[in-house]
Amino acid sequence: MRRWLLIRLPIGLLLLGLGFGGGTAWANLSAPTPTATSTATQRPSPTPTETPSLTPTGTATDTPAPTATRTVTSTPTPDYTPTISLPPTRTPSITPTATYDPPDAHVLEQANCRYGPGAAYLYKYGLYPDNRVEIYGRNDDGTWAYVRPWYYPDRCWVSASVLDVFQGDILDAPPYYSRLPFAELYLPPETVTASRQGDEVTITWSPVWMTEDDYRGYLIETWLCHDGQLVFTPLRSDETTLTVHDEAGCMEPSGGRVYTAEKHGYTQWRKVPWPAFPPQSSTQ
Numbered sequence: 001m002r003r004w005l006l007i008r009l010p011i012g013l014l015l016l017g018l019g020f021g022g023g024t025a026w027a028n029l030s031a032p033t034p035t036a037t038s039t040a041t042q043r044p045s046p047t048p049t050e051t052p053s054l055t056p057t058g059t060a061t062d063t064p065a066p067t068a069t070r071t072v073t074s075t076p077t078p079d080y081t082p083t084i085s086l087p088p089t090r091t092p093s094i095t096p097t098a099t100y101d102p103p104d105a106h107v108l109e110q111a112n113c114r115y116g117p118g119a120a121y122l123y124k125y126g127l128y129p130d131n132r133v134e135i136y137g138r139n140d141d142g143t144w145a146y147v148r149p150w151y152y153p154d155r156c157w158v159s160a161s162v163l164d165v166f167q168g169d170i171l172d173a174p175p176y177y178s179r180l181p182f183a184e185l186y187l188p189p190e191t192v193t194a195s196r197q198g199d200e201v202t203i204t205w206s207p208v209w210m211t212e213d214d215y216r217g218y219l220i221e222t223w224l225c226h227d228g229q230l231v232f233t234p235l236r237s238d239e240t241t242l243t244v245h246d247e248a249g250c251m252e253p254s255g256g257r258v259y260t261a262e263k264h265g266y267t268q269w270r271k272v273p274w275p276a277f278p279p280q281s282s283t284q
Helices: 002-028
Strands: 104-107 111-114 123-127 132-138 144-149 156-159 163-167 192-197 200-205 215-226 229-237 241-245 255-262
Touching: 123 156, 132 163, 200 255, 215 241, 229 241
Parallel strands: none
Antiparallel strands: 104 132, 104 163, 111 123, 111 156, 132 144, 144 156, 192 200, 200 241, 215 229, 215 255
16 A cells, blocks of 8 residues: 555656646747737717707786676566657757947047056057047047057057047947056055045055156046946046045945056055945934
8 A cells, every 4th residue: 555655646746747837838828919900989979969948938828807707687678668759959040240340530639548548547659640540448438448550559548539430439349448557666555544524535545665767656546426327537646645526326336446656557456445424314
């Protein structure tokens, strides 16, 4: 048995050495270099870029309001419908209005045309002989006429005594009272009083200072009773007192007002506190 082991051991060592050496030689043997083969490289396909799309904004949509459902109500149908016959309408007839044709007159002599119906009023402009005028108004008794000259568009007052009316009549013109020119450079009188002695009424007022160039005195317009008729009577005064004649027996009350007059026109007026007649005492 020992002999057999001795024989096998050298053989095994020999085989082991051969195996080891062959393995080393095999390991040192260079492996064949592979030939580079042209391999088609696939190009990367372009990656699509995502384009941001606009997000649609919400559009306001009209929401229809709920429709009220009509409830059908059974309406009784009358058996008879009365027919209403309207009476015929009368068509008003238009009456043509006659166009006013003012009386015409010639001026007889040089005269002052004024702002009011009387010599108490301020001078406006002059009229001359043979001037033709149209008469558009008059005072109550026709003694002054409100005229428009043919050569001048503005109107003024002139005494009827200087006119020769050759077409129409001065009384055909309507009674008229024109507005006075207003001036505010000066004040009206501060106080106005009045007293009566029978038919005589004395009016007194406070003075108003004016320059000599502007001064035109005072205008007193009165409504006085004469023979049962109330008569408009304009007066002028350079004083601050004036006495007028005023009778009893008129239906309308008498009265008056006072203006300050200056060359540009008139101030606002102050009313005269008109005194009444004393009550008549009864005798037994």
